[in-house]
Amino acid sequence: MSNCSSCEKRGWTVEDVLLRVAGSAVVLLVALDALTTTVTVSGGAGPLTRRVAELLWRGFLRLHRSGVPSLLQRAGPVLLVTTVLVWVLLLWLGWTLVMLTAGVVDATTREPAGVAxxxxYTGFTIFTLGVGDFVATTSATRVLTAAASFxxxxxxxxxITYLISVVSAVVARRALAVQIGTLxxxxAAMVTGGWDGQEFSSAFVQRLVNVTKDLATGAEQHLAYPVLHYYHSRTRATAAPLAxxxxxxxxxxxxxxxxxxxxPEAAAVAPTRRAVxxxxxxxxxxxxxxxQVDGPPPLPDVSVIRSAGIPVVDEAHLRMAAVAAADRRRxxxxxxASDGWTW
Structure with a gap:
């Protein structure tokens, strides 16, 4: 009761306090979510962004499986723009709740501003438009206005910075898929393509070494820009998950x-596997x-490798290797499958 009494003495009602607390919480949520998503390069998306993206992506996948495959190609841009719109609209809402109790009046008539x-007023403040037909009446409100502008x-x-960075990362992701596809x-064709009739060529080994660096970069880009996962490629050749x-x-x-x-030398193959x-x-x-898939996909056709004259292990070893790699392959x-492709 003492807290509420002090509010009344300052001219605040319980409703005013609740509006300010709710508005401040929304503003804080947006700020933390935007910072986590754009600045924390290893933390993934913020909780709000992640939930919105997952919800929309599931919807796009359902439409994709129901016979509207072309929509999945637009999911990435839609999710990216939606993320920014959610930030802006929630920031606008949060500061509006705060300003409803702050004291804003018409600059000409000095009449108190209505809700609309x-x-x-909040809109042109956070967008820093500088329109002056409504003004703050107290020093505290002017400070809040400056904070809202900031x-x-x-x-x-x-x-804006995030949008530009994501587009660059999407291009790099597609280029990585194309680079892998050149093998x-x-x-099985990748394996036989590296065989020169006697051994795996040095050029093939060098290409494995080269792709390792790009894989490492791609992994860090996924951590910095989680929305990358929702950019579905139109063709299999540019689909990074498939590659x-x-x-x-x-x-x-x-x-x-x-x-x-x-x-080939383990020093060339093992680092690439770790990068994957x-x-x-x-x-x-x-x-x-x-x-979610029920089990690992079918093994590649080993007969293609045998027919190229490449020595292979016996069937028993093949089965043991398949069992050991089942979880990874699943x-x-x-x-x-979560990117909308089939194995």
Whole structure:
């Protein structure tokens, strides 16, 4: 009761306090979410952004499976723009709730501003338009107005910077898929393409080394820009999840299926496999997997490798290797399915 009495003495009602607390909470939520999403490069998206993105992505996937596949290509841009709109609209709402009790009047008539007028005043404040037909009446309200202008400028600047950075990361992600695709159209073809008739060529090994760096960069970009997962490529050739799965299958064949005496140096293959691990961990950490697969996908056709004259292990070793890699291959299949593709 003493708190409420003190509010009344300052001219505040309980309703005023609740509006200010609610508005401040909304503003704080937007600021933290925007900072987490755009600045914290290893923390993934903020809680608000993540929930909105996951909800919209599930809807796009349902439409994709119901016979409207072209919509999935637009999911990434829609989710990105929606994220920014949610930040701006919630910031506007939060500051409006605060300004409703702050004391805003018409600059000419000095009449108290109505609800619609306060919404308008808050809007031109956070967008820093500088319109002066409504003004603050007290020093405290002027301070709040300055704070609202700062947060508006801050969030909008973050959003614009984030938009530009995400577009660059999307291009790099597509380029990574194309780079992996140049090794071959499927895992077995990748293996046979690197075989020169006697051993795996040095050029093939060098290409594995080169792709490792781009995989590491791609993993960090996924942590910095989680919305990348929701950019669905129009073609299989530019689909990063599919390319990553093919690359990992190829590395699995090199490490487990090709006979030990014919394998390329472990110093070239092992780092690439670890880079794939990191990429997969980044995707799993920053994105929900709305589609779950029941088991690992079918193994690649080993007969293609045999027919190329590449020594391979016996069937018993092949089965053991498949069992040991089942969880990893199921995770990759889940990532591919959650991006709207089939293995």
């Amino acid at each position: 007028d306060v919404v308008y 947060t508006g400028l801050f969030v909008i600047t973050l959003a 071959g159209s499927h895992p 990553l799965a093919h690359l990992d299958e190829m590395l699995f064949l090199l490490q487990e299926i090709v006979d030990e005496g014919a394998r 691990d990191r990429y997969l961990e980044a995707v799993m950490a920053t994105s929900s997997m709305p589609v 995770s990759l299949a889940t990532m591919v």
